[in-house]
Amino acid sequence: MIKFFLMVNKQGQTRLSRYYEHVEINKRAILEAEVIKNCLSRSKDECSFIEYKDFKLVYRQYAALFIVVGIDQTENEMAVYELIHNFVEVLDKYFSRVVSETLNLL
Amino acid sequence: MEAVNLLSSNRYTEKQIGYLFISVLVNSNSELIRLINNAIKNDLASRNPTFMGLALHCIANVGSREMAEAFAGEIPKILVAGDTMDSVKQSAALCLLRLYRTSPDLVPMGDWTSRVVHLLNDQHLGVVTAATSLITTLAQKNPEEFKTSVSLAVSRLSRIVTSASTDLQDYTYYFVPAPWLSVKLLRLLQCYPPPEDPAVRGRLTECLETILNKAQEPPKSKKVQHSNAKNAVLFEAISLIIHHDSEPNLLVRACNQLGQFLQHRETNLRYLALESMCTLASSEFSHEAVKTHIETVINALKTERDVSVRQRAVDLLYAMCDRSNAQQIVAEMLNYLETADYSIREEIVLKVAILAEKYAVDYTWYVDTILNLIRIAGDYVSEEVWYRVIQIVINRDDVQGYAAKTVFEALQAPACHENLVKVGGYILGEFGNLIAGDPRSSPLIQFNLLHSKFHLCSVPTRALLLSTYIKFVNLFPEIKTTIQDVLRSDSQLKNADVELQQRAVEYLRLSTIASTDILATVLEEMPPFPERESSILAKLKKKKGPGTVTDLEEIKRERSSDMNGSAEPACATDGSTPSPSADLLGLSAAPVTNPAPPSSTNGSLLVDVFSDTAPAVAPLAPGSDDNFARFVCKNNGVLFENQLLQIGLKSEFRQNLGRMFIFYGNKTSTQFLNFTPTVICSDDLQPSLNLQTKPVDPTVDGGAQVQQVVNIECVSDFMEAPVLNIQFRYGGTFQNLSVKLPITLNKFFQPTEMSSQDFFQRWKQLSNPKQEVQNIFKAKHPMDAEITKAKIIGFGSALLEEVDPNPANFVGAGIIHTKTTQIGCLLRLEPNLQAQMYRLTLRTSKEAVSQRLCELLSEQF
Secondary structure: OOOEEEEEEEOOEEEEEEEEOOEEEEHHHHHHHHHHHHHHOOOOOOOOOEEOOOOOEEEEEEOOOOEEEOOOOOOOOOHHHHHHHHHHHHHHHHOOOOHHHHHHOO | OHHHHHEEEEEEEHHHHHHHHHHHHHHOOOHHHHHHHHHHHHHHHOHHHHHHHHHHHHHHHOOOHHHHHHHHOOOHHHOOOOOHHHHHHHHHHHHHHHHHHHOHHHHHOOOHHHHHHHHHHOOOOHHHHHHHHHHHHHHHHHOOOOOOOHHHHHHHHHHHHHHOOOOOOOOOOOOOOOHHHHHHHHHHOOOEEEEEEEOHHHHHHHHHHHHHHHHOOOOOOHHHHHHHHHHHHHHHHHHHHHHHOOOHHHHHHHHHHHHHHHHOOOHHHHHHHHHHHHHHOOOOHHHHHHHHHHHHHHHHHOOOOOOOHHHHHHHHHHHHHHOHHHHHHHHHHHHHHHHOHHHHHHHHHHHHHHHHHHHOHHHHHHHHHHHHHHHHHHHOOOHHHHHHHHHHHHHHHHHHHHHHHHHHHHHHOOOHHHHHHHHHHHHHHHHHHHHHHHHHHHHHHHHHHHHHHHHOOOOOHHHHHHHHHHHHHHHHHHHHHHHHHHHOOHHHHOOOOHHHHHHHHHHHHHHOOOHHHHHHOOOOOOOOOOOOOOOOHHHHHHHHHHHHHHHHHHHHHHOOOOOOOOOOOOOOOOOOOOOOOOOOOOOOOOOOOOOOOOOOOHHHHHHHHHHHOOOOOOOOOHHHHHHHHOOOOEEEEEEEEEOEEEEEEEEEEEEOEEEEEEEEOOOEEEEEEEEEEEEEEOOOOOEEEOOOOOOOOOOOOOOEEEEEEEEEHHHOOOOOOOEEEEEEOOOOOOEEEEEOOOOOOHHHHEEOOOOOOHHHHHHHHHOOOHHEEEEEEEEOOOOEEEEEEEHHHHHHHHOOOOOOOOOOEEEOOOOOOOOOOOEEEEEEEEEEEEOOOEEEEEEEOHHHHHHHHHHHHHHHH
């Protein structure tokens, strides 16, 4: 099950967050900060799946934007990885050209 | 309010804003919720697909219990109706899934099952995807009902996989047909065992082979997305193959495919391959095939830059370890440990300890490994690990000498870890005599070595060392005076820590007054420990959580028979153990007492597991009578307590009804399983007392408390008390105990105020000798008037002041309420302070009642 879906930029500001499980408001900020810290410290040749607490993070980087999805063990990681890309392509098609700044307006 | 108005407008944009507002800001304001639900209901009933879609999305996003209650019946109808549009069907399926996740009991699936399964055949792949998600979750709870979905899923899957690239236009992603749907269907199939029907099974095998073949073909597109999507389907298929575990050639192919991925350029693939191989390693068919890749895995462990991948490699090494490669793997893991991340060190330490113990052909190797472990990662070596090594050394005579020598040498290193001092101290204390012959390790040298570390250690270690010193006094009388001097020194005898001071004083005394025989008996060598399941495994399980590598451990143990000759018996139950028990430091406390002896043979444990029939109700636990008497006049308190369980009560009564809350507290740190409390009424009691209990969760976690509610109705007067019988499984043993439940007739006693005149009038009315019962008895408790008054009130009767001419007497009145009748009762208690006795007179309209009440009340004073 997908726990949450985040879009965070390199400076650590959350552009979009969607939680599919109840998480308190103050915990969300902490969660996002930790997640982005984990993702930013990864290099190019490390894999895109991070184990964090009791679920996994699947992340993908698009220029200055990180899209991170938190999943539990029932999901196929690769499928979710491609799902992220599909999502970005859909946004691309729908909003003609997707750039970070466009996403700022979301 | 505005939002609710917007909801009911007919324009899409307004409606959309209204719903957006509601889904973000809904709270439990009941007024609004009703209006909102109404608006949603209207939208659902309208035939307009956009409105229905909006309504369904709102329900799914909010998913609160009130919404579930309101709509759970409606949505399945929408889902399976013939005329709903596809998009609405999709939303309905996912909405139902969401409601099911939050409130599974409110979603009635009985009638709709076959229709929902039928959705898998729908034309529109979106509907199929949504339905698959729904069915996967439902099937996990009720696999039987959704069995028919298996064949449909298989046929759907094979149609997708074998479709040419021109079909499925909308659903082809970079030349891969419907990847997410394929993944979901494969997941659904993992909820079930391999299909029995040969046709279906054949189709499935074909399907899986096609997927495996496709992986070998050259890619249709250079884009990374194509290969990612293809691999997503491939990995899911491999999971399914592993789950079924029935086709050897598929398993071997899968294994080879994964082997290829292990050396792929892309890190993601290497990671996933290592993970899948881990689960593959437990299957018997492919275990050999997995082992061939050991070199690659070890290489990965050494060279990978990514810590997650290294972690997976370690897990895989652990899973693929068996007798032939154990030494190599343990050596590699120890190497890795030196440079490993701090957060995972403890886990690796536990794993190394388990592997070393399990596959040790020669126990000297085991001792070496553990000592190395302590040397490298001493801080992370938890207590269980070194307890275990000591247990093993004590149980095996042949390795004792070697252990003593090795430990002695290790201690000579300039900087040694405290755990090493603990182990060393203990072993030398027990077996120092085995190496005392050698002049390099003479007793005095041993003592000096240990004492040199003494001041560097923490309090528990020092305590252990003090015990070792007294053991030395026994083993080596020649250094007795040296040791006594040490014990006598002020820093020991006047030590700030109470434990150390006590030990020093007692040991000193023991060494001075006891004769050598007594000393020898007291400080005899520790007897071998009873064979017990390794508590290390339990600890590892707790760390990793369920469903991971430790489950492999269970499977492996079940499959492989006793590899080590005299190693501990493989237990068929899950690994919960009695807590690390007897104080290993020598002369002290008995292990946790269990009524049933801890079973140490396979046979008896299996019997326990498989015999579900409840044994005869255990005899009443001792002391339950006292507690019972205490509860006659009060309603709250602790009913029963032993070392494992505490039972508390809180009850309230009104007229002829009552409610009792029974609290069961688990005093241990281990879970109780199959926890079943039952209230038993004897046959005589049955018609007079109606008891209803709500069932209790059968698992009680360590330290947790569960509550049970008992509803009581008094139908007629009764004499006996019901019995509460509790059965549960603690550790490997079965516990059964019974206590009397303090539901007595006086609980239904309603106090009645009345004037002195009325009282005496009634008293005379009840002058029939049968209606009166008198008892003269000695006071058991101090005769305090206040306490006595309180007890009478607690008993349920009204305390009537100034009724009796003698002010020292206590007079009470009340009515017993039962369903059928009401019985008036009058009582008079006359204390005789000089003789310390009481005379209690009870008059009621029913003889039996008088008798019973008199009995109950007499106990109280």
